[in-house]
Amino acid sequence: MNQLEVLRESLGQCDEIILDALLMRNRIVEDIMVYKEANNVPILQPEQEAKQKEWLERRMQEKRHKNEVADVFESITRNSKKIQARKLFNYNIVLIGFMGAGKSTISDYLKTVFAMDIIEMDQIIAERAGMSISDIFETYGEQYFRDCETNLLIEMQSRTNVVISCGGGTPMRECNVVEMKKNGRVVLLTAKPETILDRVKDSHDRPLIENNKTVPFIADLMSKRREKYEAAADIIIETDGKSELEICEELIHSLRQMDAKAE
Numbered sequence: 001m002n003q004l005e006v007l008r009e010s011l012g013q014c015d016e017i018i019l020d021a022l023l024m025r026n027r028i029v030e031d032i033m034v035y036k037e038a039n040n041v042p043i044l045q046p047e048q049e050a051k052q053k054e055w056l057e058r059r060m061q062e063k064r065h066k067n068e069v070a071d072v073f074e075s076i077t078r079n080s081k082k083i084q085a086r087k088l089f090n091y092n093i094v095l096i097g098f099m100g101a102g103k104s105t106i107s108d109y110l111k112t113v114f115a116m117d118i119i120e121m122d123q124i125i126a127e128r129a130g131m132s133i134s135d136i137f138e139t140y141g142e143q144y145f146r147d148c149e150t151n152l153l154i155e156m157q158s159r160t161n162v163v164i165s166c167g168g169g170t171p172m173r174e175c176n177v178v179e180m181k182k183n184g185r186v187v188l189l190t191a192k193p194e195t196i197l198d199r200v201k202d203s204h205d206r207p208l209i210e211n212n213k214t215v216p217f218i219a220d221l222m223s224k225r226r227e228k229y230e231a232a233a234d235i236i237i238e239t240d241g242k243s244e245l246e247i248c249e250e251l252i253h254s255l256r257q258m259d260a261k262a263e
């Protein structure tokens, strides 16, 4: 063997070690999930990721290829999150609820903890149309916008482990609810009108309440929509006074309970 062949063989041995370690690591990630569920330990422990980052930082001090190694570990972490998510859910999570209930906030958090892809329905429909939601309503009418919502929900049925953050009015159309449920569990996020007002009072991107940011107006619109929201929901989570972590933990727990009953 010449030197090049020897080096290539050594590289191959390294790859074997990495591959075996990765396969073992992935199995352990799944085992941890099983243990947590069986022993009622919180599924989400974000402090654990911070500890792993600190460990890597310490181990790589003064070492060469620090950035390249950090990049590999980032990918390992991201893929571990995806493995955890797939172990928990083999469907999409569809978030519905009133403006300001926290659909986008909770989607972002689920992306952070489970590396799930997010579908912000309003944003995607606006991007595809090349205009704002208000302009779509004005130019093509609400019916057209609702058709876009229905088509996007149908499109998402070919995906799994995606978080779909619906528009506030998406579940008002019955056929949208039918499409959501074909490959998704529907999670209704709620909050009291006072909480909603407090959350949305400083933003100006919600045309339906822009000129009516008062508790009575929000309460009235909410009560008109409540029945349809609740009818669409597989699970309901009250978000008042709860952190993102608490809401997501409750969401995971309730979905898992629901899946266990269905089995």
Ligand SMILES: Nc1ncnc2c1ncn2[C@@H]1O[C@H](COP(=O)(O)OP(=O)(O)OP(=O)(O)O)[C@@H](O)[C@H]1O
Binding pocket: 097, 098, 099, 100, 101, 102, 103, 104, 105, 106, 167, 168, 199, 200, 206, 239, 241, 242, 243, 244, 247
């Ligand atoms: N659990 C929470 N605790 C405190 N603040 C929250 C919580 N959830 C959301 N918020 C805040 O409330 C505001 C509205 O939340 P978010 O944009 O996620 O609502 P949304 O349901 O996506 O609304 P929309 O239907 O208008 O898109 C944001 O500023 C967010 O930071």
Ligand SMILES: O=C(O)C1=C[C@@H](O)[C@@H](O)[C@H](O)C1
Binding pocket: 122, 133, 166, 167, 168, 169, 170, 208
């Ligand atoms: O509540 C609604 O009906 C709407 C809420 C927004 O998310 C947008 O989807 C649109 O402005 C309609």
Ligand SMILES: [Mg+2]
Binding pocket: 103, 104, 105, 165
């Ligand atoms: Mg949103």
